[in-house]
Amino acid sequence: MDSISLIGMASVITAGLTIGIGAIGPALGEGRSVAQALSALAQQPDEANRITRTLFVGLAMIESTAIYAFVVSMILLFANPFWDYVVSNAGG
Amino acid sequence: MDLMSIKQISPDQVIFWHWGPISLNATILFTWAVMALMVLGSWLITRRLSTDVHLSRWQNLLEVVVNGMRNEIRDISRQKPDPYLYFVGTLFLFILVPNILSVIPGFITPTASLSTTAGLAICVFAAVPIYGIMSRGLPGYLRQYLEPTVFMLPFNVIGELSRTLALAVRLFGNMMSGTKIVAILLAITPLVFPVVMHALGLLTGVIQAYIFAVLAMVYIASATRAQQQTRREHKNNERKGENS
DSSP: HHHHHHHHHHHHHHHHHHHHHHHHTHHHHHHHHHHHHHHHHHHHHGGGGHHHHHHHHHHHHHHHHHHHHHHHHHHHSSOOOOHHHHHHHHOO | OOOSTTOOSSSGEEEEEETEEEEHHHHHHHHHHHHHHHHHHHHHHHHHHOOOSSSHHHHHHHHHHHHHHHHHHHHHHSSHHHHHHHHHHHHHHHHHHHHHHTTTOOOOOOOGGGHHHHHHHHHHHHHHHHHHHHHHHHHHHGGGSSSGGGGHHHHHHHHHHHHHHHHHHHHHHHHHHHHHHHHHHHHHHSSSSHHHHHHHHHHHHHHHHHHHHHHHHHHHHHHHHHHHHHHHHHHHHHHHHHHH
8 A cells, every 4th residue: 555545544534533532521521511500500590690601611621622633633634744745745 | 615625724825915925815814804894993983982871873882892891801800800801802802703704705714723813822821921910020920830839830831831722722623613614514515504504603703702701811810819819818817816
């Protein structure tokens, strides 16, 4: 197998694995935090404003780990430096 | 989506015009457009302010926005909002306006470029020590790096750097994923579904602008507030000692 197809195959498979595995942890964390926030809201409806704000900030912090995985998989798919290097070598 | 092909993940790669080493890419062009829109709009609105009962609807809009930002800052920092309003409010509006404008066809939001978000995150990185030193003095600010024990110094420094990186990559990743998902869906189901994802992108954009501003405020507040709390605790302890 030549290096172009090897790098292409590795990039595509790794991109899928990256976003697939990387989404598990944040999904569990977000589900847990939303459940906790909902029960807190049910207990203290007066504090809804503060709980919601803290929830959104916390969700964004948790979600950012999934976003990192997404950015890595996007780089692997669309801006892969190894792929560009191999293609430019093959072209030149 | 017409300007950016599916292969380009950053609007930096869309180059409209270049002359020698200088090139004008989509990020710079749309940042200038947003800046011009915001400056011109606020100049037009604040040209004729009235304290009367009758005010123009645009002045009403700006008053609602500024008042909302002041209330949020007061809630988060538990301090007077005025010194922070200019910086945090500017960050919020500068991220919010292009994120909302991204529904306009042909407009690529500059926040979908890592250069813009890294610039904004570096502004926050610089603003935290500036506000901290202004309110606590240089020794007081530097002492917070040794807060629990001296051994935490490297972790505090690494935390400072990594949260700046996280701020930049979070905003970039969210906005870039919005545009990328619409572009991919246009290739798969071009009829109605991209519109739904675009609407979802609007929601994400507003929330991300809010979160960027809130996190900047939280970081600044944590650098300025700690000493006031410890001072209050000291006073309480002294009072308790007197009583007993």
